[in-house]
Amino acid sequence: MSFVSMKIPLIDLSNLGENDSTRWESTKIQIREALQEYGCFEATFNNIIPLELRKSVGDGIRQLFDLPLATKLLNKNPQIPLHSYVGRNDSNTLVESIAIDGALSPHEVDTFTNLMWPDQGNPTFSKDILLYCGKLSKVDKIVRRMVLESLGLEKYIDEQINSTDYVCRIQKYEAPRTPHSTLGLYSHTDKNIMTTLHRLNHVNGLQVLSKDGKTWIPADTTSLDSIIVMVGTTLRAWTNGRLHDPLHRVVVSGNETRYTIGLFTVAKKGYVIKTPEELVNEDHPLLYKPFDYYKFINFTSTDAGRASPDPLKEYYGA
Numbered sequence: 001m002s003f004v005s006m007k008i009p010l011i012d013l014s015n016l017g018e019n020d021s022t023r024w025e026s027t028k029i030q031i032r033e034a035l036q037e038y039g040c041f042e043a044t045f046n047n048i049i050p051l052e053l054r055k056s057v058g059d060g061i062r063q064l065f066d067l068p069l070a071t072k073l074l075n076k077n078p079q080i081p082l083h084s085y086v087g088r089n090d091s092n093t094l095v096e097s098i099a100i101d102g103a104l105s106p107h108e109v110d111t112f113t114n115l116m117w118p119d120q121g122n123p124t125f126s127k128d129i130l131l132y133c134g135k136l137s138k139v140d141k142i143v144r145r146m147v148l149e150s151l152g153l154e155k156y157i158d159e160q161i162n163s164t165d166y167v168c169r170i171q172k173y174e175a176p177r178t179p180h181s182t183l184g185l186y187s188h189t190d191k192n193i194m195t196t197l198h199r200l201n202h203v204n205g206l207q208v209l210s211k212d213g214k215t216w217i218p219a220d221t222t223s224l225d226s227i228i229v230m231v232g233t234t235l236r237a238w239t240n241g242r243l244h245d246p247l248h249r250v251v252v253s254g255n256e257t258r259y260t261i262g263l264f265t266v267a268k269k270g271y272v273i274k275t276p277e278e279l280v281n282e283d284h285p286l287l288y289k290p291f292d293y294y295k296f297i298n299f300t301s302t303d304a305g306r307a308s309p310d311p312l313k314e315y316y317g318a
Ligand SMILES: O=C(O)CCC(=O)C(=O)O
Pocket: 169, 171, 185, 190, 197, 205, 206, 248, 250, 260, 262
């Protein structure tokens, strides 16, 4: 495995303008190519996450992880185990993460903050999370719209955008207190549709495996005002393999704690993922039969699902 200095594509999404401008047209080609070849790219902006918001969210997140373990364990979705708190343990020594279901819904976000801070909730944190996730979701929607346009699938855009919900997941990576690289989060693909990921501080760690499986590419954003956009397995399946869902991991070193926020685009309950017939032909035979998103997601959090190199194929291979 080599560590040569490959880079993930950098694409400017600031001031995009109308969706038939020349800029829009050229940007969507860049995005499509990046998501085909790397499965991700760094989207750059001009002040998308203002410093004040980043600071305020950062304060809230530190308070959140400082809550007693018993409180954090209340962050549990019995129907969808993947949307729950994950604590540190013997095999997962550095990262801890918290999930906020329905991250764009004021009601659901308040339900979360009232659970974590039962005395008086945390209206500031609710407000910040809604604002933050609202910004990330706009990026997700623009990118998915562009991908569908570039595939000539305009007629599916409304359904694609309206059939999704969002889960926010917040990660804290304890400083390993060694100069040596230490695995913070094991290598995985995101199983959802699309992920937009932002880091709250300068602590590096994200790496993406190149499509040929040979190189771990450093994938931290070059600025705290950028966002990593990444394809999940479900979008690879929906596009019949046109887009790549990259393996990625987090490797940390040093004495600083790393904090990241991911917004995970997921399907609405009961939604069946079905590859459009336009993407199936002799060169691209159907990869996966239609599948119920949450049945697949829950399979991936069983031992059999975790052990499988391609759990979707095992379950729904065509
Ligand atoms: O924290 C990061 O940089 C990556 C997080 C991640 O890959 C995930 O939560 O799926």
